[in-house]
Amino acid sequence: MLSVRGLQKIYKVPGGDVEAVRDLTFDLAEGELVCLVGPSGSGKTTLLKCISGLMEQTSGTVELNGSKVTGPPKSMAVVFQEYGRSLFPWMTVRANVELPLKNQKVPKAERAALVDAALKSVGLDHVPKSYPWQLSGGMQQRVAIARAVAYRPQVLLMDEPFAAVDAQTRADLEDLIRTIWKQLGVTILFVTHDIDESVYLGERVIVLSSSPTVVQEDLKIDLPAERDQLNTRALPRFMELRSHVYAEIQRAKLGPVTEQITAQRRAAQ
């Protein structure tokens, strides 16, 4: 369904170019839940922006359902890493979540039901009339998640969506994502820094190298489909997988670091 081929992105900045992503190739099947991990600055956000058609890649292609992505496709929702800036400060929490549905001309009653359900599922049913800037960081992030969930997209891109919430909420939200994924058959690409999370959530984990970025590893997560926070995380296979990913990330971070630095120094000259 989603196919990324030889994706390269070079940011043109005064004083030299920054090659954020060098060469990424991978596929997502319809209804897959894939986690993406990689060192800070490895180009995960960049990749998501290219996939969602918000930014033009320098070379390579992104295809969705067989057709090239040139602009933001309908039926795709993105949860941005900069959650604070992705909410409209002039709208209440409720209006923020409702807006994409309103724009899709979803009937009022159905809209209300979707919004209520989404807000409830992220534990924010008590603040619909608040404005985003009246909320804590974690609450803001959950509003952004609720907006994506209420939208019922076919493809969901999430960029570290749980970074600002507490451990318990995080666990709840992880289960929420898996539930939605299973119920609605949505295809999910989920960026996270939490290795346990990537293994717990994903059917596959893609590990990116550090910048300039390539796919370092594409790991199948062969855990049972039914997962729960206590038992799944206690499975020996879970431990194995998380250790494996951890090692990969360490390798990613240590490995090409020198190469990266020299490359950027070169670019800066």
Next chain:
Amino acid sequence: MLSVRGLQKIYKVPGGDVEAVRDLTFDLAEGELVCLVGPSGSGKTTLLKCISGLMEQTSGTVELNGSKVTGPPKSMAVVFQEYGRSLFPWMTVRANVELPLKNQKVPKAERAALVDAALKSVGLDHVPKSYPWQLSGGMQQRVAIARAVAYRPQVLLMDEPFAAVDAQTRADLEDLIRTIWKQLGVTILFVTHDIDESVYLGERVIVLSSSPTVVQEDLKIDLPAERDQLNTRALPRFMELRSHVYAEIQRAKLGPVTEQITAQRRAAQ
């Protein structure tokens, strides 16, 4: 050294008040490293703002070295949860880190050395001339950390400072904080959502209840002073402690939730 007594904060908003913090009382001794955990929206950021003198509490007192905090005290540095907004987009990374030192009239050479060391310690010595908006989320967050580190404060308040960085970098930064803490004898209050992190880093962990917030637990972390990522985390005592904190947070989250909702509903009417 830092003493919080009966702290209460009520946000006045049109349509009702929000009691973010009800009654917080705790002390930090000089040179202590305390972690603060609590559910999303429990008032951690609010508390930090009151301690740093950026916001006036509704009642209660904050004392630093015996004198009441009424404005931002010198020799205190804060790393904000909204790292993106706390960096000045009109300054390069280097200038952002340098600014507080420049303002303190630190001599140029010393300043340069401090800035270089701080940037190096967070792994950003290759991008001093970039602007914050040219960096990834994790890189921005590390700039904010570098700025606090370079400042050499007596008191360091950090609000989820590692939320946006990858696991490996996070581990490195944790060790960085412990090193600085030990070397410089700085008093640190560290807000985190990562339970393992709170136990690994802190000498004490304070668990907040959910809103309206009180101190639910003040836990001494009796782990050896010398900690390292592999061995400390494998200690049985570490496991015990983290389970304890986890249980507390779960209790915090589940416990007063109904109370919280009714309170806020009341306020909204």
Next chain:
Amino acid sequence: MSPLKRIAYFVSLPILLIIVWWALSFGSTNFFVPKPIELAQTLWSTWIGDRFFDDVLPSLGRLTVGLFFAIALGIVLGLLIGSTRWLRNLLEPLLEFFRAIPPPVLVPLLMLLIGINDGMKVAVIISGAIWPVLLNTVEGVRAVDSVLNDSCRSYGIAGFARIRYFVLPAVSPQIMAGVRQSLSIGLILMVISEMFASSSGLGFTIVQFQRNFAIPEMWSGIVVLGLIGLGLALIFQFVERRVLHWYHGLKEITHDS
């Protein structure tokens, strides 16, 4: 803030300035320099009565129409020009050209093209009052937050919905800055528009007073202008607080002035 304190803030500085002015003009015999007491008397006798209905109200009517179109056009053009780079490149030099033309030479031209009527006077008001709104809107549109913009695009919010739900609110703080400027500039141009091809109106009357050496009356006319400006500012403030309440919350601006 208590109403009393509010009133105190409202009148303190003006009263202080009037006292200073009174003290300075106390011994003055200069014909052109007004004195507070004399001016207050003149203000009453000159503007309360027929003149209010014959001169002030029609002027205010034209001002209202002119400001409405200036603001509406400024916003609409600003949104278009700000979000379409080729349009901006095409029009900017031309607009800058017209922006620099002084009203005293522009008015005869408008007279030629539009005629001698209220339409011409309204056009003069628009020709000056549009710029602050237009420029601020253009600059605001150019600077909308990139993450918010991406959010909109990714949820397929485009076209009119994008303007309505994203661009307009996002730019509203800057639009408001422009509108506030436009109010006083509109008032100034209302005066200038009545300096030509006119036989009534507040501006016409002020100029008549000036030419006929009715100096206290002239100053009283200027005071009327100031008071109208103040009235507009109060209305504006009321509107702004409602339109920008989210912004003031976001920026932690406490308003109680």
Next chain:
Amino acid sequence: DTSAPAGSDALTPVTVGVIPIADTAPLYLGLDQGFFEDEGLDLTIETATGGAAIVPAVVSGDYQFGFSNLVSLMVANDKGLPLKVVNSAVASTGDVDSDFGAVIVKGDSPVETLADLDGKTVSGNSLNNIVDTVMRASIDRLGGDSSSISFVEIPFPDASAAVENGQVDAAFVVEPFVTAAIESGQRVISYGYADFDLNLDVAAYFSSAATVEGDTELVPKFQAAMKKSLEYAEANPDAVRAIIATYTKTPPEVLAKIVLPKFPTEFNVDAVTALGEAALKYGVVETAPDVSTFLP
């Protein structure tokens, strides 16, 4: 100027604020001919578009003398402004068929005389001033009803266009716009000033009470120089046209054709009295000036 020869430091510097039109040609001629220097005056001429700048400058003493139309000076006198008329300046030609100020209408306008203007729209450069006062007086004298006319303000340069576009039915203009209007096919229905009085003083030179009292020698010197200048101008129309070309932007071909005003050395007291009474009648002033004290 600053590079004046050693002998000239005996000269008294004097600044006159004028409007750069044909009416003030004698002053320029007098400067050119050295009449002012002869009287011990070092003359500087400053120009402005109207009284808004000239009157305050004279009142403040920045200028010693200024040029203004007579009705403005009557209004100032009426309002108690301490101005003093010191010298005649310009007057109508004494010819009802050719003067420097005229009421023009469109070539195909049905309006033939001032009396036909009832109920119509007429422009002047400045309302409640000399132009509408003389027009009203002439209209009422001819049996029209000046109160039925709506007067609007249109500057002289823009009036002909307004007439042509039908925005006004008639307009009072002065040279060079009279000539230009006629050339473009518009018609003159009245030479307004001459119609009011064949020899109507239209404008004057004035000073402030403070200046007059401050230097009792100054005004006589200025008057002496002005007298010579006005006489010279009256006697040398070609010199007048030549000098106008130096300080105005009137195209030479137009300048050759314009009707020059008269430059009298004495006021026509009867005409000024009548003008004052008309100003009173039409509400321009509250009391008519006492000509014996108003004029020098």
Next chain:
Amino acid sequence: MRKQRSAAAGPKAKALGLGIGGIILFFLIWEAAPRLGLVSDRYLPPASEVLARLGQYLTEAAFWNDVADTMMSWALGLAIATVAAIVVGLIIGSSRFLRRATHTTIEFLRPIPSVALIPLAVLIFGTSIESTLLLVVYASFWQVLLQLLYGIADVDAVANDTAKSYGLGRLARVRYVIWPTALPYLMTGLRLAAAVALILAITAELIIGTPGLGKQIALTQAGGAISSMYALVLATGMIGVLINLAARIIEKRVLSWHPSVRGEVVL
């Protein structure tokens, strides 16, 4: 590097081309209007005639003297107004008390037309350049001040808190936080004020009669030299275009970090 530069010159040239295209289009309409008899060419001469007259002006030293005189009043007046507005704006803007206390007075004074102040200016300063300056300064001061006040209100709460928590005092915050935040607003204020200052410089010359383009415009108006008048007006407009060009260049430099400018480079 070279490649990059030529790539950057592409859109720049295109922008310039479009801008010139816009102006040419305007001239064509202007040329056509009198030629087609929409307005009489006696009152609005065709563009070609006016351009020819302007071309003639450009070769005259006196014209350039007038331009210099006008630009002198413009530059001085704008500079004084800007500096004054910045100082006053930063003082008022960073104090809630002053903001409230001055509100009435500012709103009362702003709508007073500069032209109404001409008699007063002449009374105080005579017909010297100071009179012109007073009018220019009075009119353009408010534009800068108001924009600055709105700019100051735009300071990000988190950025301001950051500065406070690192011990940046009021002055340091003004310099490092408030100033950069307000700068985009200030630039707009400056562009508004630059045009107003030019307008008032010319209007003051026109009415008071101090030397400069305005006085020439008054002379050509009074003399019925219509093409010359429009040529001078054209010159005025062109000065406005050049001023804006300069403002844009300054803006590119001082606001390179700002989304309005950086957004145009990236992507």
